[in-house]
Amino acid sequence: MNRFYGKTISAKVKWGLPLLVFAVIFGLARWDAGLYRQPIGQVTAVRTTQTRAITDNLGNRDRTTRQAVTARLLNTEARGRVVHFNHTSVRSGAMDSRLQVGSQVFLSQQNSRFVLLNRKRDGIVLALFGFAVALLVLIMRRRFVMTALSILANIGLLLLVLRVDFNSHQVAAFGLFAGLAVTFTVVTALFVLGVSRSAAIAATATIGATAAGVALGYAVFHLTGYKDLHLEAVKYVTQAPQLLFFVQIIIGSLGAVFDECTDITAAVIELPPTQNRFTAGMAIGRSVMGPLIAVLFMIFIAETFTESVLWLRNGNSIAQTVIWVMGLGFAQSLVSAFGIVLAVPLTSGLATFLAKEGRA
Amino acid sequence: MSTIVALLLVLLGLLAAVGGKQGLGDFVALLLNMGIMIVATVLMAGGFQPVVVAVVAGLAVLATIIFLATPDSDVAGTAFTAALLAMGLVLLVVVVGVVLSHTAGFGQEDSEELEGFSLTIGISFQHLLIATGLLSTLGAIAEAAVAVAAGLAELGPTTAADARERLGSAIIGTALNTLFFGFFGGFAGLFIWFAQLHYPFWQILNDQIFAGELIQVFFSVIAVTLTVPLTIWVSQMRHQGGQA
Structure with missing residues (x-):
């Protein structure tokens, strides 16, 4: 009492x-x-x-x-x-x-x-x-400890990479950040899921889906000739804004894609082999992808608010403001969304395949 | 065809192929949110009080994300109620954070970009930043509320408190990753800039843009962390109410 x-x-x-x-x-x-x-x-x-x-x-x-x-x-x-x-x-x-x-x-x-x-x-x-x-x-x-350690490890990695001087090597910088994204994923997977089959599946699926999403985005940019997309308006960049824009997309969507892949993997691995694991994974993925797209969308768009209002008050038209200021946020959220959607079949398939292998 | 339109069409194809009807719902939600955000910006620029516009737009955004993403109306109801409560609390945090940090407006790093603009636009940049801070957290609030509400519905009403806590912690853990990378992705350029200029740590911590960005991340983390227990609480209240 x-x-x-x-x-x-x-x-x-x-x-x-x-x-x-x-x-x-x-x-x-x-x-x-x-x-x-x-x-x-x-x-x-x-x-x-x-x-x-x-x-x-x-x-x-x-x-x-x-x-x-x-x-x-x-x-x-x-x-x-x-x-x-x-x-x-x-x-x-x-x-x-x-x-x-x-x-x-x-x-x-x-x-x-x-x-x-x-x-x-x-x-x-x-x-x-x-x-x-x-x-x-x-x-x-107590569960906060592992999450905190995982984020601290990622911040440490980030600080390490930022020490590299890459002003003169833009392509190398892109490679470095792509490598950083892979390392981020592996480190986070190990912290969240431990050394396990799930961690391997989630990390592979995250890297695969993010890469596929960005590649698809790049293809669309290229095929449409970057029409009405003003990469020169990427903020705080002096050189090669295009490469930096892709770095932002890759890193920005990584967490959301990883979040999704973990959910799907966890659900599929736990199912007994008698059930249709692929369908179950797809169902989980479908239910989480919409809100995840929204999370990134709101972050990327809200960032453009102050500047959009400044543009509008300076006599620019709504169309101009949407294209020049909000456009990059839209593009970033849409390409991130590619990764989030592609992760659903990719993770479901990979988890089903590897879970079967494990039983055999 | 403009690149954004092409991206939208490709996303529509992907969502329909992977998600079927649910995917189309997600696409409609995204389009609606785009529309809401553009209208909100235009209203703010038109002289409406930015914080009021943000709260109204915020309600619409939350409703769009939650109701179009959740087929189960009971789950959606719980999630929406909890998200509204969380939004109210987060607004308080955002107001305190923005007012005390003086991070509104633009910093020295923006000066090149601002050349040729009139900055005396007669609209409070502080209010605009409060609006930004609130709106940027809403996606995360909605996502966490839906995840917790759906998870609780699956566990059933008689689950032990420990299982509920475990569910909540797992959702916060993954949401923190989403936010950490999401924000870093939004501002990678600034990080690289600071690193290349070798700004000392104390200067970065007090820098208007960096402090503003960091505070934005904290708003979202606080938002998600508040949303989880609120959703558990709302779900229990609704269950008790249903029994009475």
Whole structure:
């Protein structure tokens, strides 16, 4: 009885844990300025010195605000010193927003004057990370360990590959990332499924389906001559946007395809040989492929929102905006969807074939 | 023929061949979602409050994914209810995250791309980012809700709590992989850029675009993790309600 009582209390209290973790990390990060070499200031007073209504040449109305800011330095030798600077922002906040008392910012010293460089964001990033991890531990408990290890191993692999300097070798870079995708799959399969027949089936099917999907996508791109597809609009790329676009598709769809292949393999392997395993695998695959396509679609399209609105407000037509800004997101989700759909028969067939071999 | 149209036709063929009627449903759902997202963007640009547009579009997206992907109406009902609750909670998380992180708008890395654009467009970029954050999680919420609801229906109402937890954990585990790779795939270019420029870690952590992207991943992880227990809870409530 006593134990039961204790359990209900802790059941209610435990949901506060993620919030507690969030608050503690966020609070601590406000005191971590000493870890940085770049001067950090905390705003102690702001005074609005000027606001001005502005209308751009497209008739968009906005407002700029100029603030006289007083801040106290939190680190470096000048710690404790009070500095003054001006800060101009636009209400819509495309580049920066208004400062408030308590805001922490990176400053840069130019001669004797300080200018604002960037916001300090480590607190919220780490606090949200802590919140997510606390929530995962609460719900998955011990099972979280393997998932976390698998993701950590993948991040390690990624950092390793990113150290390679491939600015001058674009084709080699594509090969490297394709190899990375294969390694990601194998590592994840081993962590999730252990050294087993299922892991071999799921990994092979994932690699096969992703490769087939991307190859099919490439064929369609080529046959249609990349009409209305503007790969030069791929963000943050200086050279060879086409190769990088394929890298993004391959890596982006890998997790979803793997997710699906694991589901199908698990279901098929567990069935007794008297039942039609292939049909069962196809049924599982059919039920999961739609939502998986939607997961990637929403991620890739939501990324284009801010820019799409900017384009529309700058007098571009809806068609132009859809083609130039959302088009790449659409293309990426569609080619990823090829892999997700192709994985269904591929995994079902492979699992049925290999499960039979195993029994023989 | 434009490449996107050709891609759509090929996908239609594949979905019909592999999925039959279910595959056609999935295709219709994808087309509807494309339409919803384009209309939502146009409405936001037209001056409607972006967060309100996102919530309304979000309801439509969730309904589309869940009801068109799930033949069993009981499973779909449970999944939809849980997904709505999850969406409400995630909106809170997104608002807090976006407001505190100041990641709205564009960063220095975007400046080349923004040449020639007027940035004083009179629409709050912070609200646009809240809309983005919410909408990008919805696919993952719907997928997790459907998977849990379908799994529970298969297990039956009398299953032990431990089996339910195992099911939920397995679904979160695979969803985390989907999200990790999905987001990395969306932003591989940025990672490569940062790596080639040898930015130090602290600078990356505070960088507007990188922090914004990382926070986006956390939103989705939190969304999926909240969806699973919520779906289990809704399923139990519905079962109890059905008995009473």
